[in-house]
Amino acid sequence: MKYRAMRGTRDILPGETRKWQFAEGVFAGVAKRYGCREIRFPIFEATDLFERGIGEMTDIVKKEMYTFHDRKGRSLTLRPEGTASVVRAYLEHSLARRAGVVKLFYMGPMFRYDRPGQGRYRQFHQVGIEFIGSPDPQADVETLEILVGFLKGLGLRNLETRINSLGCPVCRPGYQQSLRDALAGITSSLCEDCIERVERNPLRVLDCKQEKCRLQFGKLPVMLDHLCGECDDHMKRVEEMLGGIRLPYRVDPLLVRGLDYYTRTTYEVHHAGLGSQSALGGGGRYDGLIEQMGGPPTPAVGFSAGLERALLSLDEEGASPDVAENPDVFIAPADETGEREIPGLTHRLRQRFAVERDYRRRNLKSQFKSAADHGARFVIILGEQEVAEGSVAVKDMESGEQAKVPLSAIEEWLEANLASL
RNA sequence: GUGGGCGUAGCUCAGCGGUAGAGCUCUGGACUGUGGCUCCAGCUGUCGCGGGUUCAACUCCCGUCGUCCACCCCA
Known part of the structure; x- marks a missing residue:
């Protein structure tokens, strides 16, 4: 056979497509019940959009983008995630409403030049939600509800929701300094990557999965203890509401997401059956991003979830729906x-x-x-x-x-x- | 990006220096207008690709591509 699908890409064959239609249908259904409307945006954008929107020092921008030049020499990049494009479209078409929130959902392929593995592909598929325009913690909670509602709607059971707060420009710098100070004392016992992170982005140290690093974390200060009054109140209200709707969650002070633009609430939903790639979806608040991308200061919150992993988890639980398509x-x-x-x-x-x-x-x-x-x-x-x-x-x-x-x-x-x- | 396992029929895999195999699938028949069970017969392969060693390579060596697992990171 001369031609094969490129590394990290794959064909979704007729026997499988029904499962995909089912999953996308479940997602769109939940999103619509929460008042979200679908947005579709280009597969590629100016490279600069992602560099600015995602963050220069993230792994995505540093080493995972599919970047190429078109015939006029412009640098373009296959979208590695959806938020930057959604924000671009939101600003470009002035979608802002005078009062209230713009609630959007999207689904489609994303591209990252990663090493493929189980549940990880170079072309993979995400579904996502963005609530743009509300600073209210109710918006945070509703997006998380959609994420969990989607996964449960697929039929998944062994889900674990983790939440944390990353603070805001008022309280985070102070915390970062005290974290940096605390890390300075134990630098020698950290892994190489972490030693580099101490200077560049100390928060990311907490995200390290190395055993030798994790052992040290008990003594480190956590963001939750350093939140300013407003952030603390925000977090408390999120927790109250999650309790009110009986959505089980665990506060994880070490939950630090990879993208730079997050503020305050951050969350992830994991599945117990998957090994190292257990994150099914994650998101949080990004109040600074829209302004950073040239728009007016606008609070926003959202998430994305990976379809490959969701479907993998379904198989894991043996809960895949019966989607036979038999002739009458x-x-x-x-x-x-x-x-x-x-x-x-x-x-x-x-x-x-x-x-x-x-x-x-x-x-x-x-x-x-x-x-x-x-x-x-x-x-x-x-x-x-x-x-x-x-x-x-x-x-x-x-x-x-x-x-x-x-x-x-x-x-x-x-x-x-x-x-x- | 780092380390390791694995690439043989459409699928799951065995073989291992000397003529490429099994089960399932598929096709036909027993059953000439009726599926699932049973039995019989038959089809299918550049042994991932490229080099090297050898009288001889699916087998040994090197490279390469793909894939899986762990790590990194994430979805």
Whole structure:
């Protein structure tokens, strides 16, 4: 075989696409019940948009972007996430409403030049939500509700929600300094990556998964203890509301998300069945981003979730929905006379039913086998005898019973018998 | 990006210096107008790709690509 799908990309084959349609349908359904409207934006944007929007020192921008030059020499990048593009579109088309929030959802492929592994692809698919324009903690909670509602709607059970607060420009600098001070004392016992992080972005040290680093974290100051009055109040209200809607969660002071633009509330939802790639989705508040991207100061909150991992988790739990797409009827000619009637009858029945047939003029036995493989509910047998008396024989593949039905009444017969399921 | 495992039929895999195999699937038949069970017969391969060692390589060596696992990071 000469051609193969590129590393980190894959085909979603017909046997799988129904699951994807199901997942996207569940997401769109939940999002719409929360008043979100769909937005679709380009697959590629100016490289600069992502560099500014995501953050120069994030891993995504530093080493994971699919960047290329077009014929005019412009630097373009395949979108590695959705938020930057949504904000760009929001500003470009002045979507802001005088009062209230703009609530958007999106779904589609994203691209990151990562090393592929289970649940991680270079072209992967995300669904996401952005609430733009509200500083209210209720917005934070509603987005999290959508995320959890989506995953539960898929049928997932072993979910764990973690939340944290990253503070704001008022309280974070002070905390970062005290964190840096505390880290200075233990630098020698940290991993190489963390030593570098101490200077650049001390918060990210907390995100380290190395055992030797994690052991030290108990003694470090946490953001939650250094929140300013407003941030502290914000966090408390988020927790109150989560309690009010009985959404179980765990406060994780070490939860620091990878993107630079987050402020205050941050959250992730994990699945117990997945190994190292257990994060199904995550998000949080990004009150500074829109201003940073050239817009007016505008609070916002949102999340994104990975479809590959959600579907992987479903398989893990054995909870994948039954999404068979079986034909209602299989039409089998018994002889040459029947063969001649096939095009007309299938065309007629296909105006109302899913009809399958064989294209190889095989014997009846083989056609029945084929009908069973397709999972057809009924088989219509048509031969010289039936044509002569203007009827067809219809066999119910489940009960094995067979009936003779007038050709003129076949639609009504099928309608009645399919409905009786 | 780092370390390790694995690439043999459509699928799951065995083989291991000397003529490429099994099960499932598929096709046909037993059952000449009726599926699922059973039995019989048959089809299918550049042994991932490229070099090297050898009289001889699916087998050993090197490289490469792909894939999986762990780490990094994330979705």
